[in-house]
Amino acid sequence: MTRAHSSRGPLLTSNLPQLQNLIKRDPAGYKEEFLQQWNHYQSVMLIFEHRPAEHAEQFRELVTFIAQVSQCYPVETATFSSQIASLLLRSFSTLAPDTRKSLVQNLVLLRNKGVINSIELLQTLFPLLSQTTSTSLRSFIRRTILLDIRTANQKAQNHKLNRSVQAMLFGMLERGMGAEMIGDKGKLRERLNEAPRRSTDEAVWAIALTKELWKRGVWKDEKTVSIVALGCIHPSAKVQKAAYYFFLGSEDDDEPCSEEEDEGPDIKQLKHQRLVKKKTRSEDRKIAKAVKIAKKKTKTNDDAKGNTNFWAIQLIRDPQTFAEKLCDHLQRYDKRMSLDHKVLIMQLLSRVMGYHKLCVLGFYGYVVKYLTYHQLRVTVILVALAQSVHDLTPPDVLTPVIRKLAHEFIHPGVGSEVIAAGLNAIREVCRRQPWSMEEDLLGDLVEYRKSRDKGVMVAARGLLQLYREVNPGLLKRRERGKTASMANSSVTPLPYGHAPKPAVDIEGIQLLQEQNHSVSDDRGEDNWEGWEVESDSDESSSDWIAVSSEDEGDIVISDSEDDGDRSTRPPAPKEYSATPHPVESIATTKILTPADFALLKKLKSESSPHTSEGNRGTKRKANSTSAAIESEQATFVTEADIMGPRKRVKADYEERMASVREGREGREKYGSKKGKKSKDVPSSTTNRQKARNKPVMMILSSNAVRSKKRASLREKQQRLRKGKR
Structure with a gap:
């Protein structure tokens, strides 16, 4: 060996x-x-x-x-x-x-x-x-x-x-x-091409890979969103666009990963091969399977196109700072960016402002200059404007915007489509902040309900119906409707900054109740151990006035109802019960320690809908969060909401031919089928065969019959020689 x-x-x-x-x-x-x-x-x-x-x-x-x-x-x-x-x-x-x-x-x-x-x-x-x-x-x-x-x-x-x-x-x-x-x-x-490309390419690939991992459900946490959020303020416009498309839920054609995506089987090529190759049942099944896959992929792409990624917007860390950076970036580099790029920033900024109810007042001053009917992509800008408004937006900031919309879009010098778009945009803004409308302007706008154009009439009626529900006091008495007139009292919306009901608990504190967690007593020193607590000697306490022991006798603090004059006290609110609920008792009767808040944060993170089970990208979501997302998508504004109903435009040649081809799909070649199905060899009938089946009274006065009667002997002989009768 x-x-x-x-x-x-x-x-x-x-x-x-x-x-x-x-x-x-x-x-x-x-x-x-x-x-x-x-x-x-x-x-x-x-x-x-x-x-x-x-x-x-x-x-x-x-x-x-x-x-x-x-x-x-x-x-x-x-x-x-x-x-x-x-x-x-x-x-x-x-x-x-x-x-x-x-x-x-x-x-x-x-x-x-x-x-x-x-x-x-x-x-x-x-x-x-x-x-x-x-x-x-x-x-x-x-x-x-x-x-x-x-x-x-x-x-x-x-x-x-x-x-x-x-x-x-x-x-x-x-x-x-x-x-x-x-x-x-x-x-x-051109200057962009001369700039160093390596850092830009690295950033583009960082965004592309992060988006792919999010799409496949591998990463669904705040750090993933923070990576893409950092790309929104990157110096490269290409990196910014890739990050914007992530939050807006649409695909970027310039993205590296999108070029290498599997577009599915080529149906046209398979059908051509079917004509050339031998016809077999396996080839038919293969084509049918490919058509099914292609339709499914097309439907998935259509569903994902234009849907805002609300899960990612919800996970943005410090959304106020993020929105302010976007607005500052939009204003600072306005002359360096193309209109499409600026529209992307407007769309993302409006989504963040509307979802988190942020107040970035500089955005409204910036968008006013684009509110003209001849502006390119003005419908998308109107959608962004309406989406950015919420009930916490100051009305005095929106009033000049509504005036500009009425001045530019709603007057006799423009087309009916422009007037309808302006009325619909004003309606969507006022739906979110009713106090931004002026009484005189509203009276002029609702008069367009008498217009002969259907789109303008529907838009004006929608604005009128909105204020009949939220604030009929701004309308004239004859325009308030039957419900408001019979009530004999005007229904007004809540004043600006007022909530429908006061806050009675802390967000997520019910998780402590569900875990049978007894909130620790605030007097226990063990629960404050290891946490930074301000001492009495801090500089922040210098504003307090020191009260000597000699003056303590002049100050009387008592909770008893028998002390003092009871008539000077304001009455207790009647809408609240004297006995608080279990959750309210924790929020109103106990002082939560840092340890309690740490446990509360842990419970909230565990119950978060983005926590994946086994990290297989499962989409189990909490009911409350799903309801909030569904309600947000329900109020989502689209370009169709701004344009309103429109008359059907006459189809051009390409559209008519496309309709004809669609009608021919799934059937045999068009034409008469008479005499083709009943014969072994498909063929049509002659005119003589068709004449035999005609009624006698139909052919008695025909030219053929009358010519036979008037024919001479020589003509009859010639006809017989040819084999005709």
């Missing part, structure tokens, strides 16, 4: 696949041969770094061989993975395409074999995304990153890996945050 083994040595040296197979069977028996190849790899590595073009093929073969058997000799190959990773990061642009692909594939192989962990692999792959120019290699790297993170979080949350990956994505975004903002308007695009 020893002689045979030694005689095979020279052969194994030149046949690496055979040696690889033998090493996997007996690592200890072939350790000498492996060390020989390992030393050869080290020497080739040194030569390859100086002259990569000469020994590229030999170097790839050695790297592939060592990667396949590295798990058999972990001590000897301890530095192998770091050498490959450093070579890729250091000399990726100078390597040949085949060498790049081979090194990346072998590095992924080491991860699959467990030689390196996910963090070591991802630290190498993330920088390569922005450097590679090969579409296939970039697609392979992207799939590897997504698959590795998804697999690691499949059974349970891998918090260590998630924190490391999120830190990498944050770093990819922050590396370009100090650059100057270069917009995408006109000649500024």
Whole structure:
């Protein structure tokens, strides 16, 4: 055996696949041969770094061989993975395409074999995304990153890996945050091409990968949203657009991941192959399955298009600061950005303001200059304006906006569609803040209900009906309607800043009650241990007036009803019960300690609808949160709400032909089917055959019969010779 083994040595040296197979069977028996190849790899590595073009093929073969058997000799190959990773990061642009692909594939192989962990692999792959120019290699790297993170979080949350990956994505975004903002308007695009592209490409890929992980349900937490929120204020316009589309729920055509998405089977190509190839039942089933998949994918894309990502907007950390940064960015770089880019910012800012009920007053002053009927994409701007308004928006800020809408959109000098859009926009704004309307202006607007145009009439009636319900006092007596007139009292909305009912508890405090948690007594010192508490000697207490013990006798504080004059006390509110409910008793009779608030925060995070079970992206949501999201989507304003009902426009040639083709689908070739189904060989009937079936009285006065009667003898002979009667 020893002689045979030694005689095979020279052969194994030149046949690496055979040696690889033998090493996997007996690592200890072939350790000498492996060390020989390992030393050869080290020497080739040194030569390859100086002259990569000469020994590229030999170097790839050695790297592939060592990667396949590295798990058999972990001590000897301890530095192998770091050498490959450093070579890729250091000399990726100078390597040949085949060498790049081979090194990346072998590095992924080491991860699959467990030689390196996910963090070591991802630290190498993330920088390569922005450097590679090969579409296939970039697609392979992207799939590897997504698959590795998804697999690691499949059974349970891998918090260590998630924190490391999120830190990498944050770093990819922050590396370009100090650059100057270069917009995408006109000649500024040329300057954008001259700017450093690496930081921009890294940021684009960071946003794209984060969106993909969110879409697949791997990440559904605040840190994921924070990564995309940071991209909204990135200096690159391309990165900003990718982040805006994430919150708005639509797809970006320029996004790298969107280009490589599977668009489904090509139905047209399959039908063409069906005509050329042999007709079989398997081909028919294949086409039917492909059509079903294509319809399902089209329906999914249509459902996802234009739907705001309310879950992500809800998880924005410090939404007020985020909205103020967006508004400041919009005003500062107004002349550098194109209209489409500014519209995206308006849409996102309005969604955040409307959902979180924020007051960013600078937005209304900015949007006023775009409220003209000849402005491009004015309907989308009107939608953003209406969506940003809520019951906490100051009415005095909205009143000039409504005046501008009425002045620009509602007058005899514009078309009926413009008037209808203006009335609908004013109605949507006033629906959210009724106090923003003036009485005189409302009286003029509701007069348009007598218009002959259907769209204008419906829009004016909608505005009239709105104020009949919320504030009929602003209408004239004859316009208030039957209900308000019979009530003999005007129904007015709540004053600005007033809530329908006062707050009686703390948000989420019912979770403490459900957990049978007894709120600790505020006098216990153990519950305040480890928490920072202001002392009596702080500077903030300097505003308090010190009262000496001698003056304490002049101050009488008593809860007894027998002390003092009872007539000077305001009466207790009648709408509240003397005995509070269980939740109210905790909020009104106890002082919650920091430990109680920490437990409350933990319970709220555990019951959050974004917490995934087994991290498989399950979409189990709490009933209260789902109801809030559904109500928000119900009040969502669309362009159809602004435009209102419109007359059907006459179809052009393309639309008519599309309708004709749609009617021909699913049936045989059009034409008469008479005489085709009853015969073995399909054929039509002649005119003589059709004449035989006619009634006699129908053909007696025909020209053929009368010509026979008037025919001469010679004409009858000629007819008989031709075989005619």
